[in-house]
Amino acid sequence: MKACVLGAGSWGTALANVLATNGHDVVIWGRDEAVVNAINKDHLNPRYLPGGALSPLLHATTDFAGAIRDAELVLFSVPSQALPVLVSDASALISQTAVIVHAVKGFTRPNNVRISEHINLVMPNVEKRLAVLSGPSHAEEVVRGMPTTVVIASASQSTAETVQDAFMNAQFRVYTQADVVGVELGGTLKNIIALGVGLTDGLGLGDNTKAALMTRGLAEITRLGVSLGASPLTFSGLAGIGDLIVTCTSNHSRNFRTGRLLATGLALNEALEQIGMAVEGVSTTFAAAELAQTHQVDMPITTALKCVLKGDVTPGAAVRELMQRERSHEMEDVGQRPLTHHWRFS
Numbered sequence: 001m002k003a004c005v006l007g008a009g010s011w012g013t014a015l016a017n018v019l020a021t022n023g024h025d026v027v028i029w030g031r032d033e034a035v036v037n038a039i040n041k042d043h044l045n046p047r048y049l050p051g052g053a054l055s056p057l058l059h060a061t062t063d064f065a066g067a068i069r070d071a072e073l074v075l076f077s078v079p080s081q082a083l084p085v086l087v088s089d090a091s092a093l094i095s096q097t098a099v100i101v102h103a104v105k106g107f108t109r110p111n112n113v114r115i116s117e118h119i120n121l122v123m124p125n126v127e128k129r130l131a132v133l134s135g136p137s138h139a140e141e142v143v144r145g146m147p148t149t150v151v152i153a154s155a156s157q158s159t160a161e162t163v164q165d166a167f168m169n170a171q172f173r174v175y176t177q178a179d180v181v182g183v184e185l186g187g188t189l190k191n192i193i194a195l196g197v198g199l200t201d202g203l204g205l206g207d208n209t210k211a212a213l214m215t216r217g218l219a220e221i222t223r224l225g226v227s228l229g230a231s232p233l234t235f236s237g238l239a240g241i242g243d244l245i246v247t248c249t250s251n252h253s254r255n256f257r258t259g260r261l262l263a264t265g266l267a268l269n270e271a272l273e274q275i276g277m278a279v280e281g282v283s284t285t286f287a288a289a290e291l292a293q294t295h296q297v298d299m300p301i302t303t304a305l306k307c308v309l310k311g312d313v314t315p316g317a318a319v320r321e322l323m324q325r326e327r328s329h330e331m332e333d334v335g336q337r338p339l340t341h342h343w344r345f346s
């Protein structure tokens with residue numbers, strides 16, 4: 001299969017490498033000439049994946065149109081903020097029969113639209129050729145061939161299976177799913193919770209706190225997901241709890257590490273500069289807080305984190321506020337729960 005990967009950062013490089021290892025004819029497009037040259041000459045991407053040896057069959061280019069031309073599979077793998085321009089630029093170049101995949105974990109801003117929703121708006125009639133790749137998968141481990149499982153969701157079973165076949169190998173196991181909304185939202189919303197868990201780690205709080213945030217975080221992202229049309233079951237799968245675990249417990253996670261840096265007193269822009277890569281959880285926190293308001297979904301952790309990111313409250317005060325809300329029944333909020341808590345600082 002002739003495949004084109006748009007985005008030569010950590011995830012685009014790791015996924016392109018999986019396709020190249022599987023024997024596909026892969027070209028990866030990047031805007032940074034130094035990264036492109038390193039992939040072609042040294043079979044490395046030291047800027048984004050230090051030490052990860054790449055397949056010598058993987059070819060990189062800065063020629064956007066040339067990369068897309070004749071591709072049977074086009075994969076978008078850039079941060080969500082870069083996605084809309086890229087989709088607009090690529091839409092007229094992508095073949096009418098190509099399968100389109102995206103691996104982006106975020107919303108478009110400021111309208112808070114899911115990425116596949118955005119692609120469907122810009123490229124009408126692609127829904128049956130469009131798939132989402134998500135799940136617990138740090139690029140650093142994928143490029144080293146560590147056993148990894150992901151999920152491909154599409155409105156078309158045949159498209160999902162085509163993409164499954166393209167990526168699947170002995171180290172990279174791919175499941176299919178029909179719940180596009182749930183798979184997209186699971187991978188996107190877990191980043192909020194990873195930021196929060198990183199904050200508590202940075203504050204020196206314990207494992208009880210992390211487990212509480214992960215569990216109650218899953219409850220609230222599921223509530224929002226269900227109100228946006230996702231199946232609650234998807235949140236107990238790879239794109240839900242699977243990705244939540246890997247992001248909240250790993251030093252590879254840029255979201256987790258950003259939270260930890262914020263707890264040391266760094267300003268948000270300083271923390272993001274230090275990470276130097278996509279930290280989707282920041283814009284996702286604001287997007288989710290707005291969606292929660294619109295859909296009247298109770299998301300106390302997201303609301304507290306939004307206030308911390310805005311600098312309206314310290315991380316310690318946010319934890320205290322979360323712990324001292326009015327008493328509640330754990331399973332009362334499996335479905336949608338109306339907003340009840342009035343935030344002092346929201």
Ligand SMILES: NC(=O)c1ccc[n+]([C@@H]2O[C@H](COP(=O)([O-])OP(=O)(O)OC[C@H]3O[C@@H](n4cnc5c(N)ncnc54)[C@H](O)[C@@H]3O)[C@@H](O)[C@H]2O)c1
Nearest residue numbers: 008009010011012077078079082104105138139277278280
């Ligand atoms: N890194 C991972 O392990 C991982 C795993 C799963 C999903 N994701 C998701 O994949 C998406 C991409 O993240 P990443 O980890 O590759 O980020 P990254 O920071 O490692 O790389 C981003 C890449 O996008 C490029 N880019 C940024 N702005 C651009 C623009 N305006 N136009 C063109 N290219 C631009 C950068 O040059 C870089 O090559 C994110 O939504 C992320 O959540 C990442």
Ligand SMILES: O=P(O)(O)OC[C@H](O)CO
Nearest residue numbers: 135136137252253254255
């Ligand atoms: O490094 P993060 O926090 O963007 O997480 C990467 C992946 O989404 C983990 O599945």
